[in-house]
Amino acid sequence: xxxxxxxxxxxxxxxxxxxxxxxxxxxxxxxxxxxxxxxxxxxxxxxxxxxxxxxxxxxxxxxxxxxxxxxxxxxxxxxxxxxxxxxxxxxxxxxxxxxxxxxxxxxxxxxxxxxxxxxxxxxxxxxxxxxxxxxxxxxxxxxxxxxxxxxxxxxxxxxxxxxxxxxxxxxxxxxxxxxxxxxxxxxxxxxxxxxxxxxxxxxxxxxxxxxxxxxxxxxxxxxxxxxxxxxxxxxxxxxxxxxxxxxxxxxxxxxxxxxxxxxxxxxxxxxxxxxxxxxxxxxxxxxxxxxxxxxxxxxxxxxxxxxxxxxxxxxxxxx
Amino acid sequence: xxxxxxxxxxxxxxxxxxxxxxxxxxxxxxxxxxxxxxxxxxxxxxxxxxxxxxxxxxxxxxxxxxxxxxxxxxxxxxxxxxxxxxxxxxxxxxxxxxxxxxxxxxxxxxxxxxxxxxxxxxxxxxxxxxxxxxxxxxxxxxxxxxxxxxxxxxxxxxxxxxxxxxxxxxxxxxxxxxxxxxxxxxxxxxxxxxxxxxxxxxxxxxxxxxxxxxxxxxxxxxxxxxxxxxxxxxxxxxxxxxxxxxxxxxxxxxxxxxxxxxxxxxxxxxxxxxxxxxxxxxxxxxxxxxxxxxxxxxxxxxxxxxxxxxxxxxxxxxxxxxxxxxxxxxxxxxxxxxxxxxxxxxxxxxxxxxxxxxxxxxxxxxxxxxxxxxxxxxxxxxxxxxxxxxxxxxxxxxxxxxxxxxxxxxxxxxxxxxxxxxxxxxxxxxxxxxxxxxxxxxxxxxxxxxxxxxxxxxxxxxxxxxxxxxxxxxxxxxxxxxxxxxxxxxxxxxxxxxxxxxxxxxx
Numbered sequence: 001x002x003x004x005x006x007x008x009x010x011x012x013x014x015x016x017x018x019x020x021x022x023x024x025x026x027x028x029x030x031x032x033x034x035x036x037x038x039x040x041x042x043x044x045x046x047x048x049x050x051x052x053x054x055x056x057x058x059x060x061x062x063x064x065x066x067x068x069x070x071x072x073x074x075x076x077x078x079x080x081x082x083x084x085x086x087x088x089x090x091x092x093x094x095x096x097x098x099x100x101x102x103x104x105x106x107x108x109x110x111x112x113x114x115x116x117x118x119x120x121x122x123x124x125x126x127x128x129x130x131x132x133x134x135x136x137x138x139x140x141x142x143x144x145x146x147x148x149x150x151x152x153x154x155x156x157x158x159x160x161x162x163x164x165x166x167x168x169x170x171x172x173x174x175x176x177x178x179x180x181x182x183x184x185x186x187x188x189x190x191x192x193x194x195x196x197x198x199x200x201x202x203x204x205x206x207x208x209x210x211x212x213x214x215x216x217x218x219x220x221x222x223x224x225x226x227x228x229x230x231x232x233x234x235x236x237x238x239x240x241x242x243x244x245x246x247x248x249x250x251x252x253x254x255x256x257x258x259x260x261x262x263x264x265x266x267x268x269x270x271x272x273x274x275x276x277x278x279x280x281x282x283x284x285x286x287x288x289x290x291x292x293x294x295x296x297x298x299x300x301x302x303x304x305x306x307x308x309x310x311x312x313x314x315x316x317x318x319x
Numbered sequence: 320x321x322x323x324x325x326x327x328x329x330x331x332x333x334x335x336x337x338x339x340x341x342x343x344x345x346x347x348x349x350x351x352x353x354x355x356x357x358x359x360x361x362x363x364x365x366x367x368x369x370x371x372x373x374x375x376x377x378x379x380x381x382x383x384x385x386x387x388x389x390x391x392x393x394x395x396x397x398x399x400x401x402x403x404x405x406x407x408x409x410x411x412x413x414x415x416x417x418x419x420x421x422x423x424x425x426x427x428x429x430x431x432x433x434x435x436x437x438x439x440x441x442x443x444x445x446x447x448x449x450x451x452x453x454x455x456x457x458x459x460x461x462x463x464x465x466x467x468x469x470x471x472x473x474x475x476x477x478x479x480x481x482x483x484x485x486x487x488x489x490x491x492x493x494x495x496x497x498x499x500x501x502x503x504x505x506x507x508x509x510x511x512x513x514x515x516x517x518x519x520x521x522x523x524x525x526x527x528x529x530x531x532x533x534x535x536x537x538x539x540x541x542x543x544x545x546x547x548x549x550x551x552x553x554x555x556x557x558x559x560x561x562x563x564x565x566x567x568x569x570x571x572x573x574x575x576x577x578x579x580x581x582x583x584x585x586x587x588x589x590x591x592x593x594x595x596x597x598x599x600x601x602x603x604x605x606x607x608x609x610x611x612x613x614x615x616x617x618x619x620x621x622x623x624x625x626x627x628x629x630x631x632x633x634x635x636x637x638x639x640x641x642x643x644x645x646x647x648x649x650x651x652x653x654x655x656x657x658x659x660x661x662x663x664x665x666x667x668x669x670x671x672x673x674x675x676x677x678x679x680x681x682x683x684x685x686x687x688x689x690x691x692x693x694x695x696x697x698x699x700x701x702x703x704x705x706x707x708x709x710x711x712x713x714x715x716x717x718x719x720x721x722x723x724x725x726x727x728x729x730x731x732x733x734x735x736x737x738x739x740x741x742x743x744x745x746x747x748x749x750x751x752x753x754x755x756x757x758x759x760x761x762x763x764x765x766x767x768x769x770x771x772x773x774x775x776x777x778x779x780x781x782x783x784x785x786x787x788x789x790x791x792x793x794x795x796x797x798x799x800x801x802x803x804x805x806x807x808x809x810x811x812x813x814x815x816x817x818x819x820x821x822x823x824x825x826x
Contacts (some may be wrong), residue, residue: 180691181683188680191669198626198660198667199681199735200652258671 009252013267020271024278031281038158040273042228045151045162046071048269049221050240051247052173053104053214055265058248059177060210061190061257062118066107068240069129070215071222072233074100076133078223079142079232089147097219103129104215108208118211126241133234141233148227162224167266169217174262186210190257246293247272250300254308271296325388327352327517328373328404328486333382335368335541342368344541346382350486350517355508357528357549358521360538361561361815362612362780366521369538370488373519374406375399386485397426403485407478407492413471415464420445422463423478444481452477453503468495473504480511487511488519493527505531523611523797524822525554539563555816562815577790578602579638581774582743584623587632592618594798595632600743600774605765607789608778611818614795616778617661620745623776624658625651636742652681655742659733659749661778667732668720675702675716678731682738701738709734710760726757733761744768746777750784762788782814796821 025032050067057064074096081092103125110121151162177183188196189206197203218240225236245255251268253260275296279289330348334341343365350356358366371377373384375393384391386402393399396406413422420441421428429437429444445459452473457466466474472495479487489508493501508518508531520532528535528549535552537544537560544560582600587593593615600606608616621627623634625645635642636654645651648658660666669677684697702716709730713723720728733749744765750758765788769775779785785792786809794802794817802817804810 179693179695181685181693182691184676184680184683184693187672187676188669191672192665194666195660195669196680197648198624198658200649201680202647202649258669 010261010264010267013251013264013271017267017271017274020274020278024274024281028278028281031278034158036277036281038154038160040270040277041159041163042152043276044269044273045160045166045224046221046228046237046240047243047247047272048166048170048266049217049224050237050244051265051269052170052262053217054241054244055248055251055253055260055262056173056177056186056210057118057214058245058253058255059190059257059260060186060206061193062111062207062210063122063245063255064104064107064118064211064214064218065122065241066103066125066129067214067218067221067244068237068242069126069133070100070103070218071225071237071240072133072235073103073129073136074219074222075226075232075236076136076234078226079144080136082144082147083142083232092147093223096223097216100219100222101212101216104212104218105208107215108211111207111211112204118207130234130238133236137232137234139234141231141235143231144226145230147230148223151224151227162227166224169220170262170266177260177262182206182209187258190259192258243272246297246300249297268300324352326350326385327387328391329383329385330369330373331383333369333372333384334380335365335372335377336380342541343372343379343382346538346541347543348536349546350519352485352517353512353515354534355512355518355520355532357532357535358519358538359523359525359528359535359557359561361782361818363540364538364561365541366538367490368541370406370490370519370521373399373486374404374488376406400482403483404488405479405482405484405486406488406490407476408490413463413466413474415462417463418460419449419457419463419466419474420459422474423448423459423481425478448477448481449474451480452507453500469497469500472496473500476504476507484511484516486517486519488521490521491523492520493522493524501527523819525557525819526822529554537561558815558819559812562811577604578772580640581637582623582776583635583640584619585633585635587619587622587634588630589615589618589622589627590630592798593622593795596795596798596800597632598793598800598803600776602742602772602774603769604791605769605775605777605789607785607792608776608795609780609782609785609792609814609818610795610801612780614801614818614821615798616795617747619795620658620747620776620778623651624648624656624745626658652739655740657681657736657739657741657744659729659736659744659746661747661751663725663729663732663752668728670721671719673715673717674706674711674713674720674723674731675699677720678702678705678711678716678735679738681735705734705737706731708737709764724754724757725752726754726760729753730757730760733764741768741773744773744775744777746775748779749777750779750781782811785809794818794820 050071053067054064077099078092078096081087081095107122107125111118114121151160153161155161156164177186185201185206188201189203193203222237226232247268248260248265249255250271251261251264253265275293276289279292326349328350330346333343333346335343346365346369360366368377372379375396375398391402393402393404423445424441429440431437442459449455449457449459454470454473463471472492476492492504496504511518522528532549534546535549535557536546537557539561578601580599581602584596584598586595586597588595596619610616618627622629625648629644633642643654679698679702684694684701686692686694711727711730713727720731729749749761753761765775777788790806792804792809793800794814796818799821801820
């Protein structure tokens with residue numbers, strides 16, 4: 001992929017976002033307001049963090065369907081530590097993230113050991129981890145109040161700490177993917193696993209790390225969700241995996257592996273959030289919102305498919 | 320025995336090219352009814368292509384075929400079968416989850432009304448077909464996965480014989496068979512011969528040919544060298560014909576300073592493909608690995624590099640003979656191995672990634688201070704220098720490598736290892752699909768590496784290449800060492816004899 005083409009694609013995405021904001025502002029006078037910005041940015045962190053992890057996995061040539069359930073496990077463990085055990089908040093945070101990381105490591109280990117498509121393996125934890133979340137919370141929502149209030153504080157321009165943290169992690173993930181040895185190896189494994197193995201890269205290690213990252217980021221997403229609701233809900237994050245995949249795909253991440261950008265995924269998240277907020281402002285009902293979101297996802301995937309076909313045709317002509 | 324009758328199948332002036340590579344160059348062949356006719360030749364002689372064209376799996380470029388006097392040009396395998404020409408493929412194509420009976424009649428399963436599978440009829444026809452190849456006791460309803468490899472091969476032959484068969488083509492049918500199964504197959508082939516079927520029998524096993532066939536056709540470089548009755552064609556004569564007269568005396572490479580031992584392979588076994596191979600490679604030496612396709616060269620190289628596990632024997636590195644058992648390619652690379660795979664497109668290049676990424680991936684320079692971070696500036700300059708040194712023709716470093724020619728791709732796949740300190744190079748067919756100038760560039764590069772004291776082990780199916788490039792050539796044959804030659808002692812005929820030596824000791 002040429003750098004120029006990468007920039008054009010990113011600009012296209014940004015333009016799409018601006019157009020959406022413009023469209024909704026024109027359609028509804030109340031859309032263009034600080035309140036909307038806050039609503040959108042408040043809702044973003046969970047989805048964005050899960051989508052960053054998903055992008056790592058997708059670029060490595062896998063998929064992680066368990067992120068929604070894993071985020072619920074993190075929330076459940078957090079709630080259990082505080083409500084049932086009375087542990088201090090930092091300990092609860094570490095326990096929650098540890099549990100999510102462990103889920104990620106289980107995914108990675110199983111994919112490596114069974115040599116099975118991650119699509120199938122992580123389907124197991126999609127169910128299993130959800131069950132664990134129910135077990136940990138006794139299937140009850142635990143009300144925690146302002147225990148994670150610090151994430152919701154808005155120190156700067158109405159933007160929450162959780163949002164700022166998410167932006168920082170997006171930049172960090174972008175750096176990891178583009179500028180570290182691990183990031184290069186991830187792209188290599190996702191592009192051609194066998195060729196990567198034959199230059200001395202261990203695909204198993206790369207997979208273990210991307211699933212671990214996906215698990216840990218899903219855990220953080222779960223904590224952000226808890227902070228927003230003030231409660232640990234074992235049902236939290238259901239369907240998060242699909243939204244995360246959608247955000248990554250809208251951002252141009254290839255489901256075939258080897259191709260993706262953290263910044264573009266973040267813009268994909270912004271597009272989804274804007275779409276949701278905008279449609280809500282227009283008073284569109286929930287079912288219709290989902291239909292529209294579905295159309296946008298298919299549109300984005302279709303655009304990607306057409307782009308790939310054009311690239312292939314260009315390649316044929318070059319040879 | 321061949322009777323003086325009209326020919327069953329004739330092939331006249333057949334030509335076939337794949338891209339710029341001419342595989343058949345005006346080939347002639349004639350089969351008579353009721354004969355078993357062997358087809359032999361070295362790598363690239365054209366045996367597979369010829370048989371695939373006859374069986375409708377490939378189309379010809381130029382040339383004429385006749386079957387029982389009528390023009391014959393099958394458009395597909397199905398069309399060939401309808402005309403009575405059946406080929407049993409070398410690669411096992413049995414579908415393991417289906418029953419033996421379903422495998423036998425796949426594509427023409429008997430149906431009763433409304434398209435329902437007619438099981439009684441299927442079972443009955445299957446028993447007849449299986450009895451024909453000596454598998455009468457086999458349950459047609461058993462899943463094919465429960466069969467041994469030899470039985471699977473026989474099922475494939477039985478499937479071929481369910482068609483009315485005028486010409487039967489078999490490609491190395493006994494490779495997976497036990498002695499008893501082989502005998503049963505031969506008895507079957509003799510019966511078929513007696514009923515007038517013509518059998519084209521491709522094999523590397525010259526003893527087998529002597530025992531079974533009536534006539535032998537020897538191919539070389541896509542042409543027929545000779546067709547002769549097998550009784551006037553002793554083994555040595557056949558090898559001589561396959562080897563041919565050396566076109567030009569190839570100058571042996573100038574002797575290099577042979578350094579200390581770099582790699583020792585001791586009685587290594589890998590699956591069924593490598594059955595006890597020993598060889599040494601010294602620092603500063605280029606050792607060739609010759610042999611037929613399937614002789615075990617690829618498997619041996621992959622096992623040394625840690626891609627496939629070793630099932631026996633030992634590997635050691637350096638003059639101290641430090642033993643190692645490679646568990647991963649990562650470990651092999653850390654020990655100083657460099658590997659160039661046979662299948663460049665699928666195993667060598669990262670097709671969608673840029674030329675620069677492809678060239679730099681074997682070693683990414685790290686920034687001092689922060690662990691694991693790539694020094695992008697150092698990487699760019701190193702890659703630019705490398706690509707210039709290798710004389711790769713490309714538009715920009717972000718151009719996908721798939722857009723480059725095969726030769727330029729291969730320069731990158733080999734050259735990327737120059738960014739590491741390599742002790743032993745393992746190359747599998749490094750010049751396949753590479754144009755002549757790039758090929759010379761690759762030879763030069765490997766000679767330079769040897770001169771720099773690195774050890775080079777290179778597998779090649781091309782005799783000329785081995786003769787031009789290597790100080791020593793080890794010939795693998797059917798998974799064992801069939802012979803070993805210094806550059807000075809290398810001769811096409813003795814090389815060809817070594818190529819077939821491994822088939823002698825097996826039953």
